[in-house]
Amino acid sequence: MLDRTLTLDQRVALRPEPFGALAYHYGNRTLIFLRHPDVVRVVRALDGDATLGETLAACDIEERRWPSFATAFSALEESEMLHEPTR
Amino acid sequence: MSRLVEQLKGGLDAPICLTWELTYACNLECVHCLSSSGRRDPRELTTAEAKSVLDELRDLQVFYINIGGGEPMIRRDFFELLEYSVDNGIGVKFSTNGAFIDADKARRLAAMEYLDIQISLDGTDAVTNDAVRGNGSYATAIRAMEHLRDAGFGEFKISVVVTRHNVDQLDEFKALADSFGAQLRITRLRPSGRGADTWHDLHPTQQQQVQIYRWLVAHGDDVLTGDSFFHLNALGETPLPGLNMCGAGRVVCLIDPIGDVYACPFVIHDQFKAGSVRDRGGFAHVWKRSALFTELREPQSAGACASCGSYDACQGGCMAAKFFTGIPLDGPDPECVSGHGEAALLAASSAAVPKPAMDHSKPTRVPVTIGRRVTSGAGHQM
Numbered sequence: 464m465l466d467r468t469l470t471l472d473q474r475v476a477l478r479p480e481p482f483g484a485l486a487y488h489y490g491n492r493t494l495i496f497l498r499h500p501d502v503v504r505v506v507r508a509l510d511g512d513a514t515l516g517e518t519l520a521a522c523d524i525e526e527r528r529w530p531s532f533a534t535a536f537s538a539l540e541e542s543e544m545l546h547e548p549t550r
Numbered sequence: 551m552s553r554l555v556e557q558l559k560g561g562l563d564a565p566i567c568l569t570w571e572l573t574y575a576c577n578l579e580c581v582h583c584l585s586s587s588g589r590r591d592p593r594e595l596t597t598a599e600a601k602s603v604l605d606e607l608r609d610l611q612v613f614y615i616n617i618g619g620g621e622p623m624i625r626r627d628f629f630e631l632l633e634y635s636v637d638n639g640i641g642v643k644f645s646t647n648g649a650f651i652d653a654d655k656a657r658r659l660a661a662m663e664y665l666d667i668q669i670s671l672d673g674t675d676a677v678t679n680d681a682v683r684g685n686g687s688y689a690t691a692i693r694a695m696e697h698l699r700d701a702g703f704g705e706f707k708i709s710v711v712v713t714r715h716n717v718d719q720l721d722e723f724k725a726l727a728d729s730f731g732a733q734l735r736i737t738r739l740r741p742s743g744r745g746a747d748t749w750h751d752l753h754p755t756q757q758q759q760v761q762i763y764r765w766l767v768a769h770g771d772d773v774l775t776g777d778s779f780f781h782l783n784a785l786g787e788t789p790l791p792g793l794n795m796c797g798a799g800r801v802v803c804l805i806d807p808i809g810d811v812y813a814c815p816f817v818i819h820d821q822f823k824a825g826s827v828r829d830r831g832g833f834a835h836v837w838k839r840s841a842l843f844t845e846l847r848e849p850q851s852a853g854a855c856a857s858c859g860s861y862d863a864c865q866g867g868c869m870a871a872k873f874f875t876g877i878p879l880d881g882p883d884p885e886c887v888s889g890h891g892e893a894a895l896l897a898a899s900s901a902a903v904p905k906p907a908m909d910h911s912k913p914t915r916v917p918v919t920i921g922r923r924v925t926s927g928a929g930h931q932m
Contacts, residue, residue, distance in 0.1 A: 482558075494613070
């Protein structure tokens with residue numbers, strides 16, 4: 464997962480909340496809870512060029528926490544909030 | 551309890567699920583109407599006021615709203631408000647009885663984005679449905695569904711309030727929804743509004759509660775419930791899909807047609823009124839600062855249910871269901887599946903049962919006797 468490059472769908476809005484953020488996909492009307500401010504920070508940092516691992520490193524996320532981010536990325540991809548960049 | 555649910559109980563910066571009832575006017579007079587709707591209230595929000603509420607919701611990043619009534623399509627500015635909302639990035643799901651969805655309107659609705667429609671239906675046949683929703687309302691709802699299907703609207707929703715009389719039709723409701731390519735939504739009957747008068751006769755029996763739980767465990771992933779059956783979680787190991795918590799004032803609220811803000815759509819009563827969108831500071835101030843919502847976001851006492859092993863599963867049930875049956879808010883749900891509801895209902899003095907804050911029901915038609923009134927004779931009815 465972490466060697467892949469994903470980007471946030473343009474139809475997704477992020478709303479900051481005390482626990483992190485709500486992510487809402489206007490296309491498929493899915494609501495997802497981003498349950499840590501760091502997840503929000505990383506998702507906002509996805510630029511469609513760097514891999515997920517590179518973005519985590521750039522955001523100073525400790526490597527021992529990467530597996531939990533991989534789980535979050537999978538959930539976000541499954542709900543089409545993240546997808547591979549269209550070239 | 552998950553950390554997320556714990557955090558949600560502390561409240562969000564803006565609601566996730568906001569219901570906005572646009573008018574108290576309605577062509578129907580359903581016997582369980584949550585808002586006792588019927589007649590328009592002269593104080594209802596103007597188009598300009600409604601638009602400024604939508605501006606606020608956009609700024610708060612409320613992603614979508616649930617519009618209801620009354621019958622929202624009765625408002626002359628219904629489409630204007632719908633388009634204004636969607637154009638501002640606020641998706642809309644609106645509830646309707648379908649009376650105003652003809653072929654033309656269905657095409658207009660089908661052309662819009664970020665729009666969901668929920669047609670209310672409380673029986674899979676006219677007899678069952680019309681007993682609750684009024685004569686002809688079954689045929690009206692089905693006709694609206696046909697118009698939506700013919701217009702290519704896509705997946706709309708069929709919304710059912712589960713009662714003692716339609717609980718055996720859950721499979722048929724599902725089949726009906728499937729036949730229209732629609733999604734089924736079932737919700738809990740609340741003793742709110744006119745429902746206070748009919749709840750005792752309509753609410754599912756203890757045995758039927760088990761039936762609903764089993765049905766939801768089997769079909770829950772394909773069926774929407776608005777999280778309304780969380781009190782049933784005490785029945786088994788399998789939690790029903792959803793957050794399983796009372797969202798009132800925490801993630802949910804109601805704006806009523808005159809702009810008053812209540813903790814949820816089922817508690818239109820002064821005790822649960824947090825303020826008004828017409829107050830200084832508008833909706834945002836009510837949501838973020840009102841004394842009532844602040845209090846609802848504090849940890850709640852388990853009260854009489856503290857010693858019950860099921861409290862973690864059922865959370866003491868629905869605040870509105872307790873309130874309008876006269877049960878203390880820290881008492882058991884009147885439909886408590888462990889059987890504590892019946893004693894609580896008996897203990898609740900009927901004199902103490904709160905009445906809804908407002909009643910917009912149409913005046914009862916009293917049959918007029920023409921000619922000489924018969925006042926004598928045996929068998930005179932008291």
